[in-house]
Amino acid sequence: RAASTSLPNIILIGLMGCGKTTIGKELHRETNLGFTDTDQLIERQTGMHIPQIFKIHGESHFRDLETGILQQLQTAAAQSRIISTGGGIIIRPENRLLLKKLGFVVWLHTDVNILYQRISRCTNRPLLQQPNPKAVLEHLMNERHDFYQETAHLTIDTANLHIHEIAFGILESA
Numbered sequence: 001r002a003a004s005t006s007l008p009n010i011i012l013i014g015l016m017g018c019g020k021t022t023i024g025k026e027l028h029r030e031t032n033l034g035f036t037d038t039d040q041l042i043e044r045q046t047g048m049h050i051p052q053i054f055k056i057h058g059e060s061h062f063r064d065l066e067t068g069i070l071q072q073l074q075t076a077a078a079q080s081r082i083i084s085t086g087g088g089i090i091i092r093p094e095n096r097l098l099l100k101k102l103g104f105v106v107w108l109h110t111d112v113n114i115l116y117q118r119i120s121r122c123t124n125r126p127l128l129q130q131p132n133p134k135a136v137l138e139h140l141m142n143e144r145h146d147f148y149q150e151t152a153h154l155t156i157d158t159a160n161l162h163i164h165e166i167a168f169g170i171l172e173s174a
């Protein structure tokens with residue numbers, strides 16, 4: 001169908017591996033709205049890969065870059081978009097406000113065991129390059145759970161749902 005102008009920006013949040021990119025691309029196909037990934041924008045604008053940014057400049061600098069991207073997206077919102085975000089974008093209170101102002105925020109809530117199965121073989125996530133990545137995920141979920149919850153307009157428990165069901169649920173509520 002034609003790009004829908006009646007939809008707001010749809011912003012996907014959640015821990016690494018929860019399906020933000022997969023669902024984001026599915027929503028992009030179904031709506032014809034543009035697809036934006038905050039991690040990709042950061043890589044494009046800095047000319048660096050995320051692990052490099054963490055290593056050279058540290059996590060706090062990366063969080064500054066995320067805030068900058070959210071500010072750019074606020075002013076660039078001529079047409080609605082599907083926006084996939086980095087898992088930690090909700091850590092800073094100013095980012096939570098910016099996200100909520102930017103559009104309809106969806107938390108793809110996913111059990112840590114499922115996340116672990118999906119991403120245990122990835123090497124491009126600096127926060128998981130530790131001896132016990134599952135414990136790290138559990139810790140991140142505990143730390144971030146309430147931030148995801150307070151930022152999201154809609155929470156979807158993705159555990160037993162097919163990609164199409166998740167996309168449908170989001171478009172129905174947006």
Ligand code: S3P
Nearest residue numbers: 015016039085086087088125126
């Ligand atoms: C991070 C998640 C990553 C990326 C960076 C930090 C996090 O994005 O932004 O490695 O703090 O959870 P994904 O959630 O897309 O993996």
